[in-house]
Amino acid sequence: MIWEVFRQEKPGDYHRHVGNVHAPDREMAKLFAQIQHARRMQTNSLWVVPQSEIGEVDPEDAAFGGRTDKSYRWAMTYNDIDASFAKEVEDSEAEQREAARTRREQLESEGDA
Amino acid sequence: MDIEAVKDQAGPRQFGPNDDMPEEYRRAATRMIQFHANSEVMGGYLDKEFTRHAPSLDRKLANTAKVQDEIGHAQLLYRAAETLGVKTREEMLDELKNGEGKFLNCFHYPVDSWYEAPMIDFFVDGGAMRRQATLKSTSWTPYAHAMDKVCFEEGFHVKHGESILRELMRGSKATQERTQETFEEWWPRILQFFGPTNDESTHNDFAQEVGLKTTSNDELRNSFLNLYIPKAEKYGLEIPESPRVFERDDGTMAVREDDLDWEEFWTIAKNDYEGSHEQIGSRRRRQEAVAWVRESLDGWEGSAAGTSQAAD
Numbered sequence: 326m327i328w329e330v331f332r333q334e335k336p337g338d339y340h341r342h343v344g345n346v347h348a349p350d351r352e353m354a355k356l357f358a359q360i361q362h363a364r365r366m367q368t369n370s371l372w373v374v375p376q377s378e379i380g381e382v383d384p385e386d387a388a389f390g391g392r393t394d395k396s397y398r399w400a401m402t403y404n405d406i407d408a409s410f411a412k413e414v415e416d417s418e419a420e421q422r423e424a425a426r427t428r429r430e431q432l433e434s435e436g437d438a
Numbered sequence: 439m440d441i442e443a444v445k446d447q448a449g450p451r452q453f454g455p456n457d458d459m460p461e462e463y464r465r466a467a468t469r470m471i472q473f474h475a476n477s478e479v480m481g482g483y484l485d486k487e488f489t490r491h492a493p494s495l496d497r498k499l500a501n502t503a504k505v506q507d508e509i510g511h512a513q514l515l516y517r518a519a520e521t522l523g524v525k526t527r528e529e530m531l532d533e534l535k536n537g538e539g540k541f542l543n544c545f546h547y548p549v550d551s552w553y554e555a556p557m558i559d560f561f562v563d564g565g566a567m568r569r570q571a572t573l574k575s576t577s578w579t580p581y582a583h584a585m586d587k588v589c590f591e592e593g594f595h596v597k598h599g600e601s602i603l604r605e606l607m608r609g610s611k612a613t614q615e616r617t618q619e620t621f622e623e624w625w626p627r628i629l630q631f632f633g634p635t636n637d638e639s640t641h642n643d644f645a646q647e648v649g650l651k652t653t654s655n656d657e658l659r660n661s662f663l664n665l666y667i668p669k670a671e672k673y674g675l676e677i678p679e680s681p682r683v684f685e686r687d688d689g690t691m692a693v694r695e696d697d698l699d700w701e702e703f704w705t706i707a708k709n710d711y712e713g714s715h716e717q718i719g720s721r722r723r724r725q726e727a728v729a730w731v732r733e734s735l736d737g738w739e740g741s742a743a744g745t746s747q748a749a750d
Contacts (some may be wrong), residue, residue, distance in 0.1 A: 337451025337579050370456070397500040400593040403601045408593065411564065411665050413571035417593025424590075 328354035329379060333373040340372050348356045348373075384435070390430075399425060439650075448649030450575035451582045455521045463648050467578050468524040469649055475515035476534050476541040477566075483509035483721050484545050484558065492551040500598050504559070507591045514587060518580040521616050535722050537709050542566075544627050546706045546713045548720075553616050556606065557624035559599030560669075565631050565662050567592045572658070577649030600669070607673040614674065621670070622678045629681060630703050632659035656692075663691035 328348055331340035345364045348354035354373040363371055396402045400418040408414045441460050444453070453459055486505045492498040498624045516527040533539040544562045549555075570592065574585045606617045645651040667677060677683065681697030703710045709718065 336454070337582065339583065389550075395499075395503070397496055397598075398503045398594060400597045403594075403597040406597045406600045406604065408597055410669065411568070411596075413567050413589060414564075414593050414596050416571070417591070418588055418597070420590045421593060 326350075326354075327376040328358070328373040329376050330354075330358040331374070332362055332366065332368055333370040333372075334367045336369050338369070340370065345376060346373070401425065442562040444648050448577050448647065450649070450652070451576065452577045454579040455523075459522075462644075462649075464522045464524050465652055466645055467581070468519055468522045468647065470532075470645060471515055471519035471522075471542050471578070471581055472525065472530050473542075475512045475519060475530065475660075477535060477545060477668065478508050478512035478515060478540045480541045480545040480717060480721065481558070481562075482512065483551060484717065485533045485725075487549050488552065488559075491550075491555070493552060497602070500594075501555075504595050504598065507595065510727045511584070511588045511591075515581075518578070518584045521580045522578070534718075535725060537630040537714075537718050540707065540709065543630055543703060543706045544624075544728060545625065546709075546711050546717055548713055548716050551616075551620070552602075554624070556599050556603035557620060557628070558618075559595060560603050561599075561624070561666060562630045562631060563592065563595045563599055564666055565628065565658075568662050568665075569595055569632075569653075569658055573651075581650075584681055602608045603673055603675075607675065618675060621675050626681055626698055629659070629683075630698055630731040632656075632662065634700065635659065635692060635695055660690045660692065663693075667691075 326347070326349060327345050328351075329345045330343050332343045333340045346354055346357040346361055348357050351373065355371065358371050358373050362368075400408065400414075400421050408418045439447075439458050439460060441462055441480040444460060444463050447453075453463075460642055480504050483597060485501065486507060489498050489501045489505070492501050519525065519530065520527055530539065531690055534541075542562075544558065549558070567589065570589055574582055574589065576582050576585070603617070606613055609617075635656050646654065667683070670677060684692060684694065686692050702711065706714060709715075
């Protein structure tokens, strides 16, 4: 049986997927996860989840974020408005800009493929 | 963990579902997150009115996207509240429906014109975003994680709201006057958004001591005034003479409390204002109208449970 492993580095962080292990049951999966995915790594907590319990949506199933123009959903669209007056608005726009950039790269690389 | 240990250890993202938190902490956090979640729902319902009034397709699309975001924020927050083990999502939604659930004062006033859009989408959302940014450092980790996603999206709301204000204040003289009138109506409500200055109530003290809140209402109102009064003035809005806003000796801004209608505020806090009944009632009727969707989902969940293996 395969168990997916999620590691949290510090308290308060997200648990991030780091890999998986073979194990006959949950207890063994926790033990193997510690050895394979937490040893020598900064770790605060580990989750193990049976692989069969994970549902996946991949690019074959869905065009993530859609393919139609939804520029009205992005802070950057309103570029006649200066976001820098409030740090939280500026930060939000920066996060959106980064998300849009990585998404554009993904779409371009799919276009190449 | 006892309450003294919680106060000692309190810090950003310090506690989570694996910690044995005292009842008092879990109740306070539930009260706060439930209020926040309810406000997202009621803000979303209020905001959807603007889709009808929006003057262009772009504005209608943006407004619809914003309403979707707000309802999504409510879902994140109800989940974060559920992790405290005090109330289920269903219980919280029932409380909102039957009028027990509390939510932000500004969402107790029904809206019926496009001029009101920037009052909510720029000033109220701007104030809310100030507050939400500080809550990324709340001590309850699932709440902080919800804030990461919420703040990611809110930048669009605030900028879009400002863009509407800018457009209106560049319109005809009549449009500018209507916007100014609407601003005067909303300004006192917006100032009350952060609660009374002098009433740092016991809830607030406790919430700060255990790290649920990191910034006082007074500090938030002060920073809001410093940022948003210049914005209002930039677009040609005049700040009404009353309620009086003044600078304190330390250079921070404050409001003369006596100029605000606290009776109305406390009536709203009890969900007993005329607008409260209207907003809660109209949401309840819409909820009832789509009960069949929820029921069919529940029916499906029941019938599908335990059959996933067989379906494979």
